[in-house]
Amino acid sequence: MQRFVNEKCQDFLKEGWLVNLLDDFAIKTCGTLQDHIRNIERFLQRMGEIEVFLKDSKCQWFAKEIPFLGFMVNRYGYWKQPEKLEAIREYGTPKSQKDVRIFTGMVNFYRPFADHLSVICKPLYDLLKKNQKFMWSGEQQVAFEKVKATILDEVFLVFPDQQKVFTIDFDASEYGTGACLQQHDSEGNLRPIEFFSYKWNKAEYNYSTPDKELYGLVLALRHWYKWLFGAEQDIVVYTDHKSLRDFSKTQLLKPRHARWSLVLEDYRVRLTIRWISGKQNVIADALSRDPRFVLTARELEERRSTQILPETVFQEEENVLLRTDQMVDISMDDDDGVVNTINDNGTPTATEEEEEETENDQELITKISLRKCQPHQRDITDNPNLQKEVLYLCHDHGMAGHNGLRKTLDLIARKYWWEHVSTNVKKYIEECDLCQRSKPSHQAPLGKLVPLPIPQRNWQHISMDFIVKLSQSVIQGVQLPHDSILVVVDRRSKMAHFIPTQETVTAEGTAKLVFNYVICKHGVPETVVSDRGPQFRSRFWEKILEVIGSKPSLSTAYHPQTDGQTERTNQCHETYLRLYSIYDNWASILP
Template sequence: MMNKIFQDLLDVYVIIYLDNILVFSLNEKDHEAHVQEVLRRLQDNDLFCNIEKCHFHTKKIDYLGFIILEFGIEVDQSKVTDAMNWSTPKNVKNIQEFLGFVNFYRQFIPNFGNMARPLYNLLKKDSVWRWDLAEQQSFDGLKKCLTSAPLLLQPDTTKQFYVECDASDYATGAILSQRNSEGKLAPVAYLSKSLSPAEKNYNIFDKELLAVIRAFKEWRHLLEGSELPVQVLTDHKNLEYFSTSQSLNKHYNFQIIYRPGAQNKKADILSQRYDLVPLEGGVENQVLLKPELFIASITPDQEINDLIGKAIYKDDQLKEILHKLQNKEKILDWELKEGLLWYQGKIFVPKDNTIRNLILESRHDALAAGHPGQARTLELISRSYYWPLLKKFVNSYVSHCKTCIRSKPTNQVPVGLLKPLQIPERPWEDIAYNMIVGLPVSEGFDAILTVIDQFSKMVHFIPTQSTALAIDIANLFITYIWKLHGLPRSTVSDRGPTFNAKFMRHLYH
């Protein structure tokens, strides 16, 4: 009922949870008008407020267990007192009660997922009850974190977001931040997740990339559609090459920036928790390739490096740099050592396609390499070598690799001829529909069915669930579309799994 009364004001300047109404405004003048409008609607519907529970014209309010401030959100200190007085759990039920309480405030605890792991382990099926040092440290640590919980900034979608990411052998961590009134980065939310057994086998590039993907999925509602590029800060330099990946780029406006580990300590802490490290003997060595497979007709790195050491003196573009370094002059990012020229800690390869092709052969054509794709080949080379337009060179080499061309299977059905859609003659004669999924759950819904009239561009946004069956979607069409606009002449969809043959049968029969 409340949502219906204030439906046009929700998230504009009114937030409602059951019978709790929060009115927010940018200035006092607007606030007076907003409050009067809310009170008027309550009066028109014969609804009354308890004056003892009302707070007017305040910049600090206790709302649903949180302290809402002008610039952020805090933990209610009365709840913190309850946590500090919590007695040591004696059984599984006590653990469930405590975790249920602190989980409500997990967004304020940087390492919640990792710190609470020993307690969650006690909730596993067939787990034997055992309260040792690890469990006590987890229990005490969570209580202590609540007492020192930081002020979380209110996310401002008009300002730039910063995502600090890092990964270890056992977990990924991320911090969503924005600049406060003093121009300093301040946290908006924290994220820390452990790696599954399969994810622990990822190489470091993929683990670092997983940390970025997890962060964007967790905060999708804030980052997707951001006007200003999201600054992704990572201590893994090779992730800078990820900016052309199709998995995130089509949805997000972001830029990956390398920041050395010494400057990335906050995200490091989230990913390198001691309690995520497996016990001794918990990891077994796996022999993936037999030794004889490594005997291949490729040029060893030492021979390649010897060729590079001679070729750098033949490159005219490097003469000035070499001259300064030989005279003990310092040049930012450049070094001359071991007879090689180094750029940002990597061996610089001069303009010699013969040498560059030898490097590609060792990282792509080798039996042990197994002809990896463009991104993987680039990552392997970037560990040791650098030259201008490296990515372009690698992509060209891999795309023209005859072995890859012969072996790569097609994963697409033959594409049909493109035909323009017929121009409708009247409204709701031709419609298009699609599903928006992966949204935060709101009132039990986590997806939206969109139906668009091709003539007027009028759109219906129908709340639904991502798990809805074909018959459920068909019923939504009948209730919200056909009842209002009649049967369309034609329909267009992206042929998603929801709109299958069963959906069409339920819709037309």
């Protein structure tokens, strides 16, 4: 049925005024009453042509509020249909896995309205695991009642408006993250569009606080991608973590941060991060710090660092460290002797002189850094010799096995910490001769450098980029002040156009500037090199280039060398502006 309707009413569905699921139809018109009547006539005529008959008793005409697909819908938003909740309200205590599966299936339908539904349902989901025996306890009963209460709460969600500014309130805590997508109504009040919350898994639980805050923002942007990516206005993010505002300025990124930065890159021009105090960030703070996110004792135990070596490798304070020269003295020819020594004592014991020296070392490592050290770790920042011995034990020792960076760091973190430990371990492993000679390389073969095509004529291949964050400058006869420059460079003649514009310019506005200042004067280019800004990644921009016969060439994120020519031109032009322009007259002196 659905496929049949999609084929026969494809034009209506594309125009947007017809909504359909199987045999349910809704006609919504944003225009006048005459427009609505015209759409109804077109729909009824089409139903007659395909011989689909409507039952009059089930139809509602010219309604301002209708039940549709289990919801009550009006022009402003939607909420849960009260009659549909009776089945959930009256649902009895499940007696089998099948009953649990039916119940969770019903409540999942209302997931957008429910805060932390997946967390509340966890005891119920545990009963649905493979080979899990059905045992209904007090924990499941409490979760069952909480789910019903959460679903039965009245929440009104408004429809997103692409013409308005989106606001995201988000916050991350030790156990999870929460966010609320909102927009202002006609009276200036913030109204929720949807709630979002997420509980950290085992790996994410160990992230640092800045990483949790950043990942929480990335998860929210991914979750609401369908609405935010096509937004025409700014996206304002409110957070109580100040470091997020400076993340875009970071030059050297870890692989994890680089992946997250690709998500933020989609919203680079329109995304604005603003700091507010924790007291003001009420909704998101409550979502992320919900008591249901707090880990149980069992979960905390599971999330501790996995022990790679047995405890015998790390003796108590009197023999925690082995001297390097003692380990060298062990005859490697006598393998049985080495094995017996380890089996009998756990690790070879130190001499009395070395034990005395070790005790002196312990005076240093008993200093605990309250700022960075964990309670179970000892700070040995001030003892580089001790650091070398710990590195030797955790990497070179026979029971350590010359492991890689992650496992070596995990092993060290069980007992010790010092400043720049990750950098030291990475350098130590990279300089380990035995690792370099014995371990296979898992790095993929390096690809060949692919240069940009060499232009054969002027304006055959162009590159473009924006200079942003300039002071506002007004040109006589133009209403809006300019705060950015669109730079377009011919890659053969090096001739450039500097076009004043706004930082919030859309893909359509960028296309108009390129047509008026470049294409009308120099013709259509074959390729256009640019960064991955939202103007150059939009479907509108891609369609424009396809129509005129140009091919887009996007640079790698955070790799400006791809478009090095335009970047170099930008540097020269910025220097020129600093030398010759007054604060607000730069737009009038552009070449």
